[in-house]
Amino acid sequence: MTHRILVLPGDGIGPEIVAEAVRILELLRAEFGLAVEIEEGKVGGAAYEAAGSPLPEETLRLARAADAVLLGAVGGPRWEGLARELRPERGLLGLRAELGLFANLRPALLYPQLAAASSLRPEIVAGLDLMIVRELTGGIYFGTPRGVRDEGGVRTAYNTMVYSEAEIERIGRVAFETARRRSGRLCSVDKANVLEVSELWREVLTALAAEFPDVTLSHLYVDNAAMQLVRAPKQFDVIVTGNLFGDILSDQAAMLTGSIGMLPSASLDAHGKGMYEPIHGSAPDIAGRGTANPLATILSVAMLLRHSLGEEEAAARVERAVGAALDQGLRTPDIAAPGTRAAGTREMGAAVAAALRAQAR
Numbered sequence: 001m002t003h004r005i006l007v008l009p010g011d012g013i014g015p016e017i018v019a020e021a022v023r024i025l026e027l028l029r030a031e032f033g034l035a036v037e038i039e040e041g042k043v044g045g046a047a048y049e050a051a052g053s054p055l056p057e058e059t060l061r062l063a064r065a066a067d068a069v070l071l072g073a074v075g076g077p078r079w080e081g082l083a084r085e086l087r088p089e090r091g092l093l094g095l096r097a098e099l100g101l102f103a104n105l106r107p108a109l110l111y112p113q114l115a116a117a118s119s120l121r122p123e124i125v126a127g128l129d130l131m132i133v134r135e136l137t138g139g140i141y142f143g144t145p146r147g148v149r150d151e152g153g154v155r156t157a158y159n160t161m162v163y164s165e166a167e168i169e170r171i172g173r174v175a176f177e178t179a180r181r182r183s184g185r186l187c188s189v190d191k192a193n194v195l196e197v198s199e200l201w202r203e204v205l206t207a208l209a210a211e212f213p214d215v216t217l218s219h220l221y222v223d224n225a226a227m228q229l230v231r232a233p234k235q236f237d238v239i240v241t242g243n244l245f246g247d248i249l250s251d252q253a254a255m256l257t258g259s260i261g262m263l264p265s266a267s268l269d270a271h272g273k274g275m276y277e278p279i280h281g282s283a284p285d286i287a288g289r290g291t292a293n294p295l296a297t298i299l300s301v302a303m304l305l306r307h308s309l310g311e312e313e314a315a316a317r318v319e320r321a322v323g324a325a326l327d328q329g330l331r332t333p334d335i336a337a338p339g340t341r342a343a344g345t346r347e348m349g350a351a352v353a354a355a356l357r358a359q360a361r
């Protein structure tokens with residue numbers, strides 16, 4: 001059976017980093033017999049330019065037909081002035097919603113080779129390996145009513161943070177199962193001291209815990225969780241939280257590992273279909289320069305192989321190849337020590353490819 005993969009490079013550094021990830025997929029096909037068919041589509045600002053919409057019907061059709069989607073990044077200053085519905089971010093949010101990708105897995109793993117790149121002391125982050133499970137199709141990102149109203153010349157803007165029991169239970173199950181496969185520790189993050197939606201969140205998670213006696217559930221308020229993440233991040237194994245808190249905490253967790261340029265993500269539906277993307281953005285400031293770190297996107301390919309294609313061996317090969325490129329001392333500017341020579345996007349991608357190819361012999 002041939003797996004169909006839709007590649008959506010998007011904007012900014014998206015095309016540069018995705019090119020390196022595609023190179024890895026093609027290598028797996030040529031040298032390791034991976035049965036994949038790769039198609040390309042447009043999303044975000046690139047799609048707006050080409051088709052007048054950040055999520056054209058054609059892209060949605062291709063995404064629905066694919067077994068998995070690999071996405072670069074969307075957004076840039078060029079499109080910031082557009083009406084909200086036309087902005088690149090709507091393309092990404094639309095894909096998540098239309099494909100029902102409610103479970104967002106964001107691993108924060110510190111490569112031992114990069115311990116010195118973290119802004120925290122090496123002893124605080126050494127060995128860090130945590131997983132954030134973020135709810136991705138609900139909460140304040142999608143809640144209604146939302147909008148801006150005019151009250152006698154004074155504008156008031158509003159959004160709604162909303163979760164149903166069913167939504168909470170669904171993401172809760174993914175989190176408990178993830179924790180079960182790891183160390184058996186799950187921390188749920190909310191703001192139950194202030195928000196009703198968080199009170200319900202906590203109640204549902206607590207009830208679910210009865211079904212997972214092998215998992216230890218704890219709860220933290222989000223402000224405390226943010227503090228604990230920089231104070232003692234290794235106390236965490238799996239964190240489960242809502243859309244907004246997960247957005248914030250995952251950037252923070254990423255930085256513990258040295259660079260947001262290292263972290264992949266998976267966004268999954270209820271049947272194993274997924275979209276895979278680096279958690280960093282389109283980085284317009286460095287777009288087109290060939291200096292972006294392609295490793296988060298390459299590691300997203302590994303997650304794609306594992307979660308949507310069931311190709312665990314290929315996934316592990318890709319992860320080993322990334323480790324080998326780091327062992328050789330290659331560093332893009334975001335992870336390079338001050339005063340050392342930095343590698344470019346293509347050079348890093350080529351090093352991972354070479355390390356992968358070496359595994360074929």
Ligand code: IPM
Pocket residue numbers: 075089092093247279281
């Ligand atoms: C992320 C991003 C997106 C989000 C933006 C680009 C809409 O920050 O994937 O974390 O907020 O979810």
Ligand code: MG
Pocket residue numbers: 247248251
């Ligand atoms: Mg984010």
